[in-house]
Amino acid sequence: MKKQVVAVAALASLVWGAAAQAQELNLYSARHYSTDEALYADFTNATGIKINRVDADDAGIIARLKAEGSASPADVILLVDAARLWRGEQDGLFLPVKSKLLEDAIPASLRATPAADGGIPWFGFSTRARVVVYDKVKIKPEDVDTYEELADPKHKGKLCIRSGAHPYNLSLFGAVTEHLGAQKAEAWLKGLVANMARSPKGGDTDQIKAVASGECQIGVTNSYYLARMMRSDKPEDRAVVEKVGVVFPNQSTWGTHVNIAGAAVARHSKNQANAIKFLEYLASPSAQNYFANGNNEWPVAKGVVTENPALKSMTGGGQFKAETIPISAVGANQVKVQQMLDRVGFK
Numbered sequence: 468m469k470k471q472v473v474a475v476a477a478l479a480s481l482v483w484g485a486a487a488q489a490q491e492l493n494l495y496s497a498r499h500y501s502t503d504e505a506l507y508a509d510f511t512n513a514t515g516i517k518i519n520r521v522d523a524d525d526a527g528i529i530a531r532l533k534a535e536g537s538a539s540p541a542d543v544i545l546l547v548d549a550a551r552l553w554r555g556e557q558d559g560l561f562l563p564v565k566s567k568l569l570e571d572a573i574p575a576s577l578r579a580t581p582a583a584d585g586g587i588p589w590f591g592f593s594t595r596a597r598v599v600v601y602d603k604v605k606i607k608p609e610d611v612d613t614y615e616e617l618a619d620p621k622h623k624g625k626l627c628i629r630s631g632a633h634p635y636n637l638s639l640f641g642a643v644t645e646h647l648g649a650q651k652a653e654a655w656l657k658g659l660v661a662n663m664a665r666s667p668k669g670g671d672t673d674q675i676k677a678v679a680s681g682e683c684q685i686g687v688t689n690s691y692y693l694a695r696m697m698r699s700d701k702p703e704d705r706a707v708v709e710k711v712g713v714v715f716p717n718q719s720t721w722g723t724h725v726n727i728a729g730a731a732v733a734r735h736s737k738n739q740a741n742a743i744k745f746l747e748y749l750a751s752p753s754a755q756n757y758f759a760n761g762n763n764e765w766p767v768a769k770g771v772v773t774e775n776p777a778l779k780s781m782t783g784g785g786q787f788k789a790e791t792i793p794i795s796a797v798g799a800n801q802v803k804v805q806q807m808l809d810r811v812g813f814k
Contacts, residue, residue, distance in 0.1 A: 491517050492741045495532070496545040497525045498728060502761030509757070510748050516741050525551035525634060532560045532733065541733035542742040544589075548634035550641065552579070552589045552729045553798025561588040561731035564743055572750040572768040576791050577727055591727030591794060592749045593764035596690040596787065597639045598723065599714045600675050605684050606712075614643055614716045614724070617685065618658025626662040627674045627683035631813035632805070635671070635689055635726060640807070641800035642724045645792050649803060657811040667814055672696070679707040686711075689726070694763035694777035715787040722790040728764065729794075 496503075499522060507518045523531065525546045532539055532555070544561065546552050555561055556579055563586025569578075570587065577591035599611045606625075610616060617626060629636060644652040664683035674686035675693060693713060696704040715723040730749060732742040748754055755766035759773035766773055773779075807813075 490515055490741075491519060492738055492745055493540045493542045494518050494520045494545060494745075495528045495541045495543070495733070496520055496522055497528055497547050497551075498545055498762075499524075500762045502757070505761065506754060506757040509753060510745060513748070514741075514744060516744070518745075529555055529558065529560065533558065537735045539733060539735050540737070542736040542738045543730055543745050544733055545728070545730045547726075547728045548638060549591075549727050549729070549794040550634055550638050550798040550801045552591075552727075552731065553795055553801070555731065556588040556795075560734050562586075562734045562736060562739070563588045564732050564739075564746070566743055566747060568747045569750055574767065574769070576793050577767050578729075578794075580793070580795050589729050589731035590746060590750075591729040591767055593728045593755070593758035593762075594725040594767055594789070595728075595764050596715060596723045596725050596789065597635065598688060598690050598693070598781075599716055600678050600686045600688055600693060600711045601714065602678055602681070602684040603710060603712045608712055608714050611685055612714050612716060612718070613720065614639075615647075615655060617687070618655045618662060620658070620661070622662045622685060624662065624664050625684040626659060627664055627677040627686045628659070628667055629669060629671060629674060629687075630667045631656075631808045636687075637801055637804055638726045638797050639687075639724050640804045641797040642790060642792060644800045644804060644807075645796050646721050646790075649807070652804075653807045653811065656807055656813055660811050660813050675711060676707055679710040690778070690781060691763035694775070694781060697777040697780065698763070713781055715782070717790075718788050721792075722788040725765075725789045727767070727794055728758070 511517060525548055528544060529551065532541060544555065563582035563584060565586050569590055573590045579588040581587055601611050643655060671688040671692040674688050677683050678686045697708050717723060730746055732739060736742050750768045752771050755768050755771040758764045759766050759775050763775060763777055
């Protein structure tokens with residue numbers, strides 16, 4: 468009898484332990500936005516699943532997953548760039564999943580190409596546009612309304628941009644390569660270098676401020692950095708916004724380049740059901756609105772409309788034309804682009 472009691476107790480312990488584990492989710496996240504705390508709390512409140520989060524940048528997360536191998540505790544990987552998602556897929560770090568909900572909600576151009584078994588390695592859940600800001604006094608918007616024009620000799624000494632090696636620019640350049648072809652894209656990159664007002668430095672917010680201060684007349688930034696300043700209560704941010712205009716390039720051709728924040732189930736996830744549940748939650752209207760209102764990103768799930776005032780103001784209350792090339796193709800051009808940058812001297 469004593470042995471039976473011990474055996475039952477041991478079995479109960481195993482069952483309880485498995486149940487406890489099933490109510491957890493280990494998230495490796497490259498999103499460093501404080502507003503996402505509400506996003507995670509909403510998921511836990513709705514499901515009872517606790518999120519254990521590890522924060523790092525995209526490259527650090529990819530490196531960590533490789534080092535941990537099959538011993539990795541990660542269940543979900545959340546990254547903020549298409550090229551990094553593509554890299555993780557190529558390195559075999561993601562587990563392709565089948566979810567009708569996700570496939571119905573997320574446009575095909577904003578998710579990975581299906582794997583051999585039909586599963587999808589990763590999905591995009593929000594987008595940000597790569598826009599052009601300009602000095603409203605010195606530059607006419609029609610002179611910077613395409614990416615190609617940024618390399619026009621008429622803009623010599625006017626351009627500010629962050630490092631070409633940054634993922635945001637690598638993805639933009641990968642998209643331009645997809646549109647123009649490698650030869651024309653490299654000539655375009657050479658033109659950007661020739662037009663720089665200074666060597667690449669700083670982040671996207673710094674490019675906006677440099678245009679407002681007169682250090683340069685044209686800058687390139689992700690849309691949410693400008694939207695953040697537009698919604699700021701700080702007088703200095705408002706003063707910057709008053710001095711710059713914004714253009715969504717290539718509205719009459721292929722559309723403005725958009726990058727994504729996306730997520731995948733980790734290859735060696737021990738909580739796969741919870742991981743898929745979390746990805747499906749990210750496609751829900753409530754989560755999509757957290758992306759839109761918390762970090763000024765555009766939702767991607769079909770049928771979700773944002774009321775973010777800054778995003779509405781930037782687009783005149785309407786919708787802008789976004790490019791529709793597969794995000795996975797943009798990531799696949801990364802190595803090619805890096806070689807071009809070396810050849811043209813884009814630091």
